[in-house]
Amino acid sequence: MKVLITGAGGMLGRALSSCLETREHEVKGFPREALDVTNFHQVMEVVLNEKPELVIHAGAYTKVDQAESEPDLAYLINGYGTENIAVACSRLDIPMLYVSTDYVFDGESTRPYHPWDSTGPISVYGKTKLAGERAVRNLLNKFYIVRTSWLYGPNGRNFVDTIHQMATDGKVLRVVSDQFGSPTCTLTLSETIADLIMTKRWGVYHGTDGGVTNWYEFAKEIVQDMRVPVQPIATKDMPRPATRPKYSVLDNTSLIHTIEREMVPWKEALSMYLSMKKEKQPV
Numbered sequence: 001m002k003v004l005i006t007g008a009g010g011m012l013g014r015a016l017s018s019c020l021e022t023r024e025h026e027v028k029g030f031p032r033e034a035l036d037v038t039n040f041h042q043v044m045e046v047v048l049n050e051k052p053e054l055v056i057h058a059g060a061y062t063k064v065d066q067a068e069s070e071p072d073l074a075y076l077i078n079g080y081g082t083e084n085i086a087v088a089c090s091r092l093d094i095p096m097l098y099v100s101t102d103y104v105f106d107g108e109s110t111r112p113y114h115p116w117d118s119t120g121p122i123s124v125y126g127k128t129k130l131a132g133e134r135a136v137r138n139l140l141n142k143f144y145i146v147r148t149s150w151l152y153g154p155n156g157r158n159f160v161d162t163i164h165q166m167a168t169d170g171k172v173l174r175v176v177s178d179q180f181g182s183p184t185c186t187l188t189l190s191e192t193i194a195d196l197i198m199t200k201r202w203g204v205y206h207g208t209d210g211g212v213t214n215w216y217e218f219a220k221e222i223v224q225d226m227r228v229p230v231q232p233i234a235t236k237d238m239p240r241p242a243t244r245p246k247y248s249v250l251d252n253t254s255l256i257h258t259i260e261r262e263m264v265p266w267k268e269a270l271s272m273y274l275s276m277k278k279e280k281q282p283v
């Protein structure tokens, strides 16, 4: 398949590009410099010229805390920018895959969220990503919306690398233990997306690595070979500009049925990523 990827310079964009290339798709990856989704004319020109069979929209405004102080920019990129991509897909009558987030939920649930549960974002970032979802649903019949959570992987700012670096530098690790979710590696998510796009079963999906944890337990798992102590703290003791959902576990069942395989457990994916990191370190 000829697949155009937006945000191809980002953490997920890069992982997706190499995964789809390995599966012998023709990948046209556009980093922000080559395709700014807020520029309607550029979007139309690039997408209509390339004539892909599918667009994967992985480009986004992802600074969750900063979004609270620059909501207009966050909406411009995540809402209007996503709408532009959807318009171009509609013009070509091709499907679009939009990567969304667990932050579209309010975190008050006591069981994993289903794709059809009511949304209720509590941060600007979550609201702007939901605006993107709405644009996709309103403009297209053939789409996948894949909500994922707590992403980490090569080539990007992420929790795993930050905690690992802090532990290496001998810094004190104090991590919140009262927010629950599912860490997800961009490498496993890319494989999942690669499986999903072959199905042509349009709809809203939840796609995370398997299992549930909190940030404190996640941090302990990251540094388990380093014998570094991690201290649990409460969210209220670490105020941040954006409120995070207390519980944003996503139920992957419909995706599992659609791609006909289980999700990789989060500890397994993390261990694979940490081994990769170790191999790359200079001796």
Ligand SMILES: NC(=O)c1ccc[n+]([C@@H]2O[C@H](COP(=O)([O-])OP(=O)(O)OC[C@H]3O[C@@H](n4cnc5c(N)ncnc54)[C@H](OP(=O)(O)O)[C@@H]3O)[C@@H](O)[C@H]2O)c1
Binding pocket: 006, 007, 008, 009, 010, 011, 012, 013, 031, 032, 035, 036, 037, 038, 057, 058, 059, 060, 061, 062, 077, 081, 099, 100, 101, 102, 129, 148, 149, 150, 151, 152, 156, 157
């Ligand atoms: N990270 C997470 O924990 C997480 C969780 C759930 C869902 N997601 C979603 O997963 C997707 C990928 O996120 P990620 O973690 O890979 O984030 P990322 O590394 O920040 O990648 C996003 C990419 O989008 C680019 N971008 C920003 N504005 C753009 C614009 N106007 N036009 C085109 N591209 C633009 C960024 O470029 P610059 O770097 O130059 O700004 C960046 O390369 C996003 O849709 C995000 O909302 C992420």
